Amino acid sequence: MSLISPDQPTYVVPPVTDVDQAALSQAIDVAEPGALLMALVHLTGDTDLVDEFKAKLDAAPTTTMGEYPESVADEIRERARTLLGSALIPRITVPDEVLFRRMAEVCVNDAIGDEYVAHLREQGGFEPAQPVVPRNRTPPENFTVAVIGAGMIGLNAAIKLGEAGFRYQVFEERDELGGTWSRNVYPGAAVDTPSHFYSYSFELNPRWSMYYPTGPEYLDYLHGVARKYDLYPRISFGTKVLGCEWVEDQQAWNVTARHSDGTLRTHRANAVVTATGVLNGASIPEIPGADTFTGEMMHTAEWRSDVDLDGKRVVILGTGCTSVQVVASIADRVESLAVMMRQPHWVVPEGSVSEDVPDGVRWALANIPYFHQWFRVKTYWWAADKGWAVPRIDEEWNATHVSASPANDMLMQVCLDYLDRAFADRPDLKAKLTPDFPPFAKRIVKDPGFFEAVKRANVTVHSASFSEIRPDGVVTTEGDFLPADVIIWATGFKLEYLSFMDVVGRDGIKLADEWAENNPRAYLGITVPGFPNLFVTAGPNAAPNHGGGHNVTSEEHVHYVVESLQYLVENGFTAMEPTREATDEYNRRVDDELDKTVWKHGGTANGYYRNKSGRAWVSCPWRLVDYWTMLREPAPQDYLFTTAKKD
CATH class of the missing domain: 3.50.50.60 (FAD/NAD(P)-binding domain)
Structure with missing residues (x-):
């Protein structure tokens, strides 16, 4: 099944008739409540729902990332069961700017400035990017x-x-x-940005199988776009x-x-x-003796599927976004895996990185008009400019902290707590994997299972790089020799x-x-x-x-x-x-x-x-x-x- 609808842009939301009631019921059970509530406003035309539930949210305990309290979410689901029937026909299409802002604030459960209204209408997939320069003349044929x-x-x-x-x-x-998604075919290759907004705003895809798409699935998406537009x-x-x-x-x-x-x-x-x-271009360090290695060497961007890793002694250099995906994917296949880490990264827990999108959510995205657009708005809102303050330095704070500011420290505490929980019984690994610089100075890593993988008995972590490569292994900058059948360069790009x-x-x-x-x-x-x-x-x-x-x-x-x-x-x-x-x-x-x-x-x-x-x-x-x-x-x-x- 194509990931892209071949017949219309996503900002045209058709009425849905002869609704599958069992599928609708299943969708209501699991649908994101903010997006579901906004879909109810579109379908019923009842804008009083916006003010009613804003009052309920304002009176409820504060939540993180715009999550709805369970009691409010349950009430929205019950209202949806009452209001949604055999036909889903929008009475409101794209709301005016005033109503849109009100709806957006309730959807994301956060305050939204006026400057975001047009931006979110476009990025949410409600309408295409609006032209500003007049269109009185057509481009010459010879241009x-x-x-x-x-x-x-x-x-x-x-x-x-x-x-x-x-x-x-x-x-x-x-x-x-496909660019990077045709090149990066290493085990575990995936996008570390949420599926439902890491896509064109004018080509939303309701069929993502995971909340963070794998590389092959994202490549399929791009092929679908190319086919649709010929x-x-x-x-x-x-x-x-x-x-x-x-x-x-x-x-x-x-x-x-x-x-x-x-x-x-x-x-x-x-x-x-x-x-x-x-x-x-793949960035591969020049290490003395590399030409003497008798095993296999490959960069993650030049992955060789003909190299069998099963039962092999593998050494991988790097602990960035790519490395953690590879390590999590191959740790249970190899005889031994030595992870060489020149400098650790801050790692955040992100349960949905490896989480499938439930069938009910996919049905809602594809069949409940405007649910998808609001789902994208909420996903985007909490993963975009809400992080703008985090890399900014408060000089007074930074003078006495590793973190750069109170906002930066909040993220660091999340990461430190994750380290504490993940390595409660492995203080050695916790010490090696704790950075000494503020979050965002290097790219944040969302954990696809890396922390669990490095605790395996066949995996070792080394705070070192390569000083020499020998025919049968590598010598680290700490002076240790690590036997290897395969060397993987997870060292990024030039x-x-x-x-x-x-x-x-x-x-x-x-x-x-x-x-x-x-x-x-x-x-x-x-x-x-x-x-x-x-x-x-x-x-x-x-x-x-x-x-x-x-x-x-x-x-x-x-x-x-x-x-x-x-x-x-x-x-x-x-x-x-x-x-x-x-x-x-x-x-x-x-x-x-x-x-x-x-x-x-x-x-x-x-x-x-x-x-x-x-x-x-x-x-x-x-x-x-x-x-x-x-x-x-x-x-x-x-x-x-x-x-x-x-x-």
């Missing part, structure tokens, strides 16, 4: 866009460019779409873009690519959208902001020179002075590391690209690039904000959040809603525009 990469952002760009009437071509180096004919698979050069007299880019047959071809494009991500591509802009300037010394800068994390009509998605300082997901900012970037191109069309321009002044001022603000965070002053020994000079170059300093607001349309005063010269 083309090259999209580099067919992962989450590349597919998104293709869909939205096509909907806006722009001709485009997607170039994908691999023979498979993207395959517009993707050149097996095509590696080597570089692109701006040709001033043509007001276009020459894009050079090596195709699957080995030939080099040059493609003309008026605009280029890079959707290559930033974590691309962080590359287009450094693997030769990009030449106006007057022959090279992006590699502009971004030398691992110091990339971009206006809004997207456009660069001297490089007309070049749009860098997932660019420097664009990652929402405090919460949310890559999918959210990717949609924002794509929206900005389409609005920018439409601005060119409306005004008869051929090219745009940000001014140096606007870019410098934007990045000054970025640096000022990040200087107040653990991403800049986290005290970690390693990690990819900072470049070689110590600048925080990955994280976006803004709340998701603020960044979303910045990207609604281009600010003309911050750009230089070009008009093609007429013969």
Whole structure:
């Protein structure tokens, strides 16, 4: 069964007739009560339900993460049994902004600022991203866009460019779409962001089997999206873009690519959208003696399914998000597993990481109009900007604590409590797995079973790295020898902001020179002075590391690209690039904000959040809603525009 409905966008919620009463009853039993209550408002048209249950929630004891007290949840379920019948026909579709905010606050059981209303309407899947630039002119037929990469952002760009009437071509180096989810096929590979919002807001998927999707299931989702929008004919698979050069007299880019047959071809494009991500090349440390190892070695991003791990002696280097998934998945298969840990991560308990979505919840998502949209709003709300304060430093607090602030400390106490409970009888492991830096300075890990796995008799944890590799094992930096049949590198990726591509802009300037010394800068994390009509998605300082997901900012970037191109069309321009002044001022603000965070002053020994000079170059300093607001349309005063010269 396809994960994607082939016939309509998700913001069109059809009436449901001839309802399966047994399935409805089962769904009511397990449905998230806030989303169920909002669905009742849509279906009955009774907005008094909002005020009635707000009063009940206000009078109830305070809960965490917007959970409803059991008594209130039970009352909503009983009301649903009374009000829902054989037909589910909405009387209210998308409510106005005032009603929407009231409903949202009751749904998430929290206060919501006015600035979030439009953002949540879009991200909740109630309506598509709203255009801001006028649509009085259609794109010229000879205006083309090259999209580099067919992962989450590349597919998104293709869909939205096509909907806006722009001709485009997607170039994908691999023979498979999906980006990271086609590469990462290691055991236990999964998304560490909740399924129900780690997806396109315009293509909600009610059929997720788990609350956190596995890699293969997420890849299936992306394939379903590509089929629905007929993207395959517009993707050149097996095509590696080597570089692109701006040709001033043509007001276009020459894009050079090596195709699957080995030939080099040059493609003309008026605009280029890079959707290559930033974590691309596998990062493998150079260890003396690696070439002498007689066993098998592989990086998690280059997993070899032909290597049999059963009964083998395995050594894995790394304890980040990928490593914990691998360790939890293979610990019971191998003879021995040595986990090499250069620095521990903060680990949070997250029971739903490995939890299946009940059949009743999936039925509700697919069949109760607007339940899915409100379920997504609630999931997103508590996993996004609610975490914005956590990485921010309170200097007075931080002077006497490991944690950075009271908000940061609350998360640290959750992690410490989890360590206490998990290793009550293993103080040795607790000591090794307790970080000495504040949470969020490195990426937080959601435990897929790692803590249980490392307590197994055949698993050992070493606070060390490799000093040498021998034919039959590794020598640690502590001087221990560990015999090994297989070495697994769970050491992440090289962080590359287009450094693997030769990009030449106006007057022959090279992006590699502009971004030398691992110091990339971009206006809004997207456009660069001297490089007309070049749009860098997932660019420097664009990652929402405090919460949310890559999918959210990717949609924002794509929206900005389409609005920018439409601005060119409306005004008869051929090219745009940000001014140096606007870019410098934007990045000054970025640096000022990040200087107040653990991403800049986290005290970690390693990690990819900072470049070689110590600048925080990955994280976006803004709340998701603020960044979303910045990207609604281009600010003309911050750009230089070009008009093609007429013969």
